[in-house]
Amino acid sequence: MTDIININPPSGELPAEPSKDFPWRGIVEGLAWVALVAAFIIGQIAARPDYEGMLKEALPGEVLIRSEVNTTLPVVYRVEGKQDVIIMAEGEGYGGPLIVGVRARRSEDGGRLAEVLMLSHKESPAFMEKLRRGHFFKQFGGKDVSNNFIVDDDIDAVSGATVSSRGFTTAVREAVHLGAVNHLQLKPTWQKPGWAFGAEEAVLVLLFVLAFIAGYRKGNFAKTAKLIVMVGTLVFVGFYANVSLSLANISGIFMGYIPSPQQHPMWWIMMIGVLGSIVFLGRNIYCQQICPFMVVQDLAQKISGVKMKIDSRFQKRARTLIFFLSWVALMLIFLAAHPALGSYEPFAMMFSLEGLGIQWYILPASLLGSFFVPRFWCRLFCPVGLYLNELVRLRRRVRGWFPKNKTREA
């Protein structure tokens, strides 16, 4: 069996620099960048929301009169012939903005939430299925407009889709409370949401701290920390919170989908932990320790005990292959202005066991590959790993520009 063992590159090592044998490389890369920029611009122009059109399509039987008070979100409409008011507002999901339309109706004791329409979202289908199956949306039916509409207070989040739950709740809350004050003339009796930093966020911080320790110290304590991180990341980052980094997160940043730290501290902890380890320590701690899918692959490999090597020609071109795959994915994402649309990774599906269409085949195929080839997905297909490693390489290059570091490296 030893002849087929060749883990290349070994864990934590950067993949080889690309060979410069292709003469048209510069031109092809230039065209690829131009296409990406064009797709981004086209996508942004095409994705300008037509709020009124959205509502009219969703409520074909109603005559809506737009309030002159608000011209940007939240937008308010009165319904002709009824005492209803419809407010459109925006929340921040995991993949980008969620736009909801909320119908508030006057009742004897104040007002009730009569209807909620999710008009647009950029979440992965897996997250939406999770919310739907978790009966998350049912909680809003018939609620009083004076409710707090705060997750973990009067609304329960669905585990594995916490960020999406919070985003949806925020959008509904903004809309309902605006309608309650401005149009139903109610006095605000509800609580304002505070920082959403709780036990879940503390666990994620702890995992990063332990990962740093495991990476820098030796001995039994480091070994224990590594084991805790391995189990913790699989259970918590994977199955419980389902907040693995994906191409959707990276592309979302380019499109300006950055959630507020108050409402989504977990996103910020993840980004600060991952990018901080690269900038300050020069290490890709996410791929080495935090990624739950890496743990799954290692477990699959341990079960099989087989370590097949990849054809060296294929391995050499893996970097180019991942760049090409992520380019196609980014073209789709930018054109549709929808980060989840091109994110081909199996992470969200793995940890929610929800998916659509061909996603059901990508996950088992990647697990089967990991059964025979160590870190099959990481080495041949993962765009997140490649980009993070490129950042580590960029940091090394930048440090090399300074004479002090040049001397030290020499």
Next chain:
Amino acid sequence: MARKKKGKPWHLKVTWTLSIVMLLLIAGFFYQSFQEMLKIAPVQVAVERISEPNHATQENDSIPGDAIDDSRE
């Protein structure tokens, strides 16, 4: 005596096959996403509708006792 042609080791064939299958699946995912993208018109419609259980809208009348219409338009 004719020299026996040396082929690829069996494990390389396995990893090649696995890699090609993965690539085909990812290509299939892109095709699926492209089809989805064409469906997303500039005007998006409701994908989820929740209404007060006792005041069901026309869409929800067909689902007695259920406040959610899960239909995707």
